[in-house]
Amino acid sequence: MTLPTLTAAAVRLREFTLGDVDALHRVYGDPEATRHLSFEPRSRDQVAEIIEGILARRADVPRTEYALAIERPDTVEVVGMARLALGDYRSGQIGFALRPDQWRKGLGRQSVELLLRLAFDHLSLHRVWGASAPENRASCQLMLSVGMVEEGRIRDHLRVNGQWRDSVVHSILEEEWHRRCGHPSPSRSGTPQPAVE
Numbered sequence: 613m614t615l616p617t618l619t620a621a622a623v624r625l626r627e628f629t630l631g632d633v634d635a636l637h638r639v640y641g642d643p644e645a646t647r648h649l650s651f652e653p654r655s656r657d658q659v660a661e662i663i664e665g666i667l668a669r670r671a672d673v674p675r676t677e678y679a680l681a682i683e684r685p686d687t688v689e690v691v692g693m694a695r696l697a698l699g700d701y702r703s704g705q706i707g708f709a710l711r712p713d714q715w716r717k718g719l720g721r722q723s724v725e726l727l728l729r730l731a732f733d734h735l736s737l738h739r740v741w742g743a744s745a746p747e748n749r750a751s752c753q754l755m756l757s758v759g760m761v762e763e764g765r766i767r768d769h770l771r772v773n774g775q776w777r778d779s780v781v782h783s784i785l786e787e788e789w790h791r792r793c794g795h796p797s798p799s800r801s802g803t804p805q806p807a808v809e
Contacts, residue, residue: 615678616734620722625680625694625730628667632681633660635690644712648748650770674698678730682710682723694723696731702738704731721754728758732789741783743769755782759792 618625628636633656639645640654640662654662666679675698682692692710699705706727710720724742731737744751746765756762760782769779790796 615680616730618680618726618730619685620726622684622686622717623719623722623726624683624685625723625726626683627670628663628679628681628693630660630663630667632690633663636663636681636693639692639709639711642712645709648745648751649709650772652773678727682708682719684714684719691719692723694727696727696740698735698737702736704735704737704740706731706740706742715750720751721757724754724758728784728789732786733795736786738786739783740789741781743779743781746778746780752780752782758784759788760784761788 615627637654637656637659640659641656643653646653666677669675669677669679677698678696680694680696681690682694683690691714692708694708695706697705697707706724708720708723708727710723728740731740740760741763742755742760743766744755746752752762761784763781763783766779766781768776770777
């Protein structure tokens with residue numbers, strides 16, 4: 613599927629290019645930016661490998677991952693990454709990371725809303741979920757603010773920096789998304805609705 617235009621007031625989600633390595637490294641290489649993520653800070657070479665992997669998986673048919681650059685339309689600057697990974701039963705998992713100097717500006721919320729638009733309005737998914745560190749209250753609040761529901765805690769879900777870490781899971785169903793957006797509710801039969809282009 614060709615990526616639809618995904619633009620909000622302060623962010624645009626677009627495909628990564630090899631020219632984005634330094635910009636993504638300013639996120640993935642920053643200890644503050646990765647403090648609540650599922651991995652330790654990455655080197656520039658590791659980030660280059662990540663982007664090469666993203667570019668390779670983009671050609672998969674069917675495509676199962678949308679790892680996208682978060683770009684500020686006003687500056688055309690990449691300030692983070694937003695990701696939707698497709699799973700079984702028309703499900704998807706979302707995640708995002710921003711440079712710390714871009715926190716508390718509404719960019720995370722707009723990025724998540726664009727991921728949900730992609731998931732439900734273009735890919736006809738049924739359920740989307742995300743996991744965050746319990747200490748990352750900003751991320752938990754963000755997911756609640758876009759209509760996601762807290763499902764619970766996965767104990768010792770990840771091992772980061774030599775320590776076990778729990779994750780708090782939030783999710784949203786297609787009918788909740790469509791109701792929130794004022795769209796007609798899709799069928800619960802399990803039959804995918806036609807994608808909107």
